[in-house]
Amino acid sequence: MLLAIEQGNTNTLFAVHDGTSWSAQWRTATESARTADEYAVWLSQLLNMAGLQLGVFDGCIISSVVPQSIFNLRNLSRRYLHVEPLVIGENAELGIDIRIDKPSEAGADRLVNAIGAHAAYPGDLIVIDSGTATTFDVVAADGAFEGGVIAPGINLSMEALHTAAAKLPRVAIQKPQRVVGTDTVGAMQSGVFWGYIAMIEGLTARIKAERGAPLTVVATGGIASLFHGATLSVDHFDPDLTIRGLLEIWRRNQGRS
Structure with missing residues (x-):
């Protein structure tokens, strides 16, 4: 079971993949100061409503364009999911060429979109x-x-x-x-x-x-x-x-x- 977290400047999406399909998705307003504990309380309630719990996950992947939030999202995964997360731009291997003048400036969301699009459309x-x-x-x-x-x-x-x-x-x-x-x-x-x-x-x-x-x-x-x-x-x-x-x-x- 995978928890995918996609954080934009306005909203943050939490999506659950059960190995076959996306079984649940929730959005919350992006707040850079929200702590791992606050995320856990909010997420556990929604998981409960879907018949799930924090302990079911064996993986977590995080993409964020809000650098100050990554610390808390990483701690959410470590403390409450008990898994080390993959973080775009840190420890995740993307497997694509970035053919721009300054590859480090490419936003995580734009690179993830490129991979998602290439996977579906020729x-x-x-x-x-x-x-x-x-x-x-x-x-x-x-x-x-x-x-x-x-x-x-x-x-x-x-x-x-x-x-x-x-x-x-x-x-x-x-x-x-x-x-x-x-x-x-x-x-x-x-x-x-x-x-x-x-x-x-x-x-x-x-x-x-x-x-x-x-x-x-x-x-x-x-x-x-x-x-x-x-x-x-x-x-x-x-x-x-x-x-x-x-x-x-x-x-x-x-x-x-």
Whole structure:
């Protein structure tokens, strides 16, 4: 039984793999100061509801873009799961080439996504991850990570509008009925939603033109489902891309001393 922990800047996902499939998944807000004990109390309650307990795990893998949280997540695994965790960027062997100028700067989440995408889709890929930031990453047909684009996430952009402009309210992100809004809320929703659709279409087209070859576009992340059906530029919407990557990395590291 494997516990996969994928921590982003906004949310942290805990997913349980029973050896055959993902049997449970839970999300919590990312709080860098949350201790291992606090995680254990929260997680034990959810495991109980699923008929499980902390002691059932024989493996744990952690991917985090919040360095100050890794200490507590590692202690959660050691103290309460009684297993030494695999941590992306520390003791986990990824098994892929990182073909960028400074490989150490590649985020753990982007590398895990590259591995998860390569495991499921053939050929050259563009992986779009919509979270706190929106990233567009190129994965070669051999699985290598070849760089990409980092843009502000849709929630970040909406919050910036509200914070920086005194008269603009905080609004929910959703697909508007029409492009041209007839009130402030509608205009904001249209600008953010269709603006991001335009960014997806424009950047994927430019990446393909620069590469001079066809690429399959895969979208993931908590916000990606909002764009489902709104653009033909995305070939696949895959919510399990990151945890699939973590599972693949876990399997690649079995048997290593």
